[in-house]
Amino acid sequence: MMRRVRRLFQKSHAEKELDQELLFHLERQVADYVATGIAPEEARRRARLEFGGLERVKEEVRDTRRETILDNLFRDFRFALRNLRKDRRFAFIAILALALGIGASTVVFSVVYSVFFHALPYKDFNRSVVIGTHDLSNVGGGKVRLYFSPEEVRALREQNHVFEELIAYARMRPTYDDGKSIRFFSFGAVVSPNTFDYMGVPPLLGRAISQEDGRPGAPPVFVMNYRLWQREFGLCPEWQAKNPCWNHALAVQRFRRKLLAASRS
Amino acid sequence: MTESKQELLRGTLDMLVLKVVALGPSHGYAIAQRLQQISKEFFQVHQGSLYPALHRLEDKGWLQAEWKESETGRLAKFYSLTRKGRKQMAADVDSWERLCDAVGLILRAEEDSK
Numbered sequence: 008m009m010r011r012v013r014r015l016f017q018k019s020h021a022e023k024e025l026d027q028e029l030l031f032h033l034e035r036q037v038a039d040y041v042a043t044g045i046a047p048e049e050a051r052r053r054a055r056l057e058f059g060g061l062e063r064v065k066e067e068v069r070d071t072r073r074e075t076i077l078d079n080l081f082r083d084f085r086f087a088l089r090n091l092r093k094d095r096r097f098a099f100i101a102i103l104a105l106a107l108g109i110g111a112s113t114v115v116f117s118v119v120y121s122v123f124f125h126a127l128p129y130k131d132f133n134r135s136v137v138i139g140t141h142d143l144s145n146v147g148g149g150k151v152r153l154y155f156s157p158e159e160v161r162a163l164r165e166q167n168h169v170f171e172e173l174i175a176y177a178r179m180r181p182t183y184d185d186g187k188s189i190r191f192f193s194f195g196a197v198v199s200p201n202t203f204d205y206m207g208v209p210p211l212l213g214r215a216i217s218q219e220d221g222r223p224g225a226p227p228v229f230v231m232n233y234r235l236w237q238r239e240f241g242l243c244p245e246w247q248a249k250n251p252c253w254n255h256a257l258a259v260q261r262f263r264r265k266l267l268a269a270s271r272s
Numbered sequence: 273m274t275e276s277k278q279e280l281l282r283g284t285l286d287m288l289v290l291k292v293v294a295l296g297p298s299h300g301y302a303i304a305q306r307l308q309q310i311s312k313e314f315f316q317v318h319q320g321s322l323y324p325a326l327h328r329l330e331d332k333g334w335l336q337a338e339w340k341e342s343e344t345g346r347l348a349k350f351y352s353l354t355r356k357g358r359k360q361m362a363a364d365v366d367s368w369e370r371l372c373d374a375v376g377l378i379l380r381a382e383e384d385s386k
Contacts, residue, residue, distance in 0.1 A: 024339075027301060030347045031342070032319060035301040064320045071324035075331040097305070247364075 025065055033058055130207025138163075138170075156160065160199065175199045181229070183239075203230070285317065285325050290361040293335060297352035299342060302327060326351060334360050351384065369372060 033054055040050035058064065091098040128137075140152040155163065155175065164173040181195040200221030211214070211232065220228050292298070292306050304317050305328070329335040334357030342348035353361070 025327075027347070029323065030348060031299065031348045032301045032304075034346075035344070058319050061330045064323055067320050067324045068327050072331060075328050195374075201380070267348065 025068060029061055029064060030057075033061070130205070132206075138173075172205050173199075174199060174202045174205045176202065190239070192239075284368075285321060286329060286360065287364040289322070289325055289329065290334060290357055290364065293351050294353050294358065294361060297340075297350045299348040299350050302375070303349075303351070331369065333357070 036054040036057065037047070037050045040053055056255055077260045081089040084179070091101070137153065140155075141150070158173075158180050160173065160175045163170075167173070176196040179195050179197055181192045183192065198216065200216055201212075203215035205218070211233065216228055216230060219225065288307060289303060292303050292310070295306070298306070298381075300319075300322060304319070304322055306373050307317050324334065330337055331353070334354055335351045336354050337349050337351050339347050340350045342350075
């Protein structure tokens with residue numbers, strides 16, 4: 008077995024050996040002819056003739072070797088199948104173990120893939136980072152500061168030479184009042200007006216927040232996600248016309264992987 | 273140079289090679305010579321079938337090979353029988369003999385009924 012494995016990697020070695028083996032045969036034949044009194048030239052000619060072409064013999068040896076390997080593989084395969092069929096319980100357990108193993112690694116890989124390699128399905132998110140301040144003399148108690156004042160954000164956005172664009176958000180809990188009842192939603196954020204351009208995902212309905220909405224004095228607007236629209240407003244498409252309280256509502260956005268988006272963006 | 277008319281069946285050649293090698297480790301040339309001599313020049317094994325057979329038997333683990341100095345002082349690949357090969361040879365010889373017996377029985381029966 009080891010020899011066969013080695014032979015796979017040392018192809019040229021096996022070829023050289025075969026060469027030597029066949030040449031030895033040829034030389035012995037010549038020597039034997041010479042010993043019976045035939046002239047060396049004639050002996051060589053005869054031996055070569057009898058041998059019938061070194062290359063042809065070599066090719067035949069290679070062929071049988073390939074055949075043997077295929078043969079062995081096929082026999083092993085049939086043997087395995089027969090044994091599996093004979094012992095159903097073992098076969099079942101083996102298949103189950105394989106299935107579980109493959110399934111588990113697929114799950115782990117998809118999680119790893121979506122978290123590390125393809126984290127968020129937004130425009131250029133593989134180039135996006137979260138920035139923080141590490142200036143030890145200017146941190147509010149901790150070693151890293153991940154929050155910035157609006158002035159800082161504006162300064163960073165306009166003065167840095169590293170980032171193409173910068174977005175910011177602040178968490179808040181929106182309150183919804185339609186005149187009859189008040190509802191509280193636990194997830195929400197105030198975002199900089201360039202956020203939706205940055206993410207590059209068009210809204211399902213209406214328009215997303217744009218730079219215009221960031222001008223001083225512009226009316227407040229908001230975007231809600233698909234889940235909220237579905238759960239709280241019954242997927243109603245005419246919400247703006249029907250309900251005067253929705254004047255400020257702008258768009259429904261279908262965020263894929265909402266939780267990750269909330270924690271990272 | 274006597275061209276043999278006798279084409280050997282593949283399985284038969286394998287068995288004969290195993291048998292010759294069982295007589296003592298030898299290289300390809302010596303195996304061909306011995307086959308020829310022992311069969312009184314009846315078989316002349318061509319290199320194009322001998323060497324594929326040797327390598328096939330080696331791959332199957334019935335023969336093992338090692339490079340040793342030959343009678344003339346040059347390195348040659350010597351084949352010898354493995355334990356697996358010896359078992360295989362015994363089985364081959366056994367089935368061959370039974371085949372011969374059976375064929376013989378049938379041939380003789382034909383002569384009787386003439």
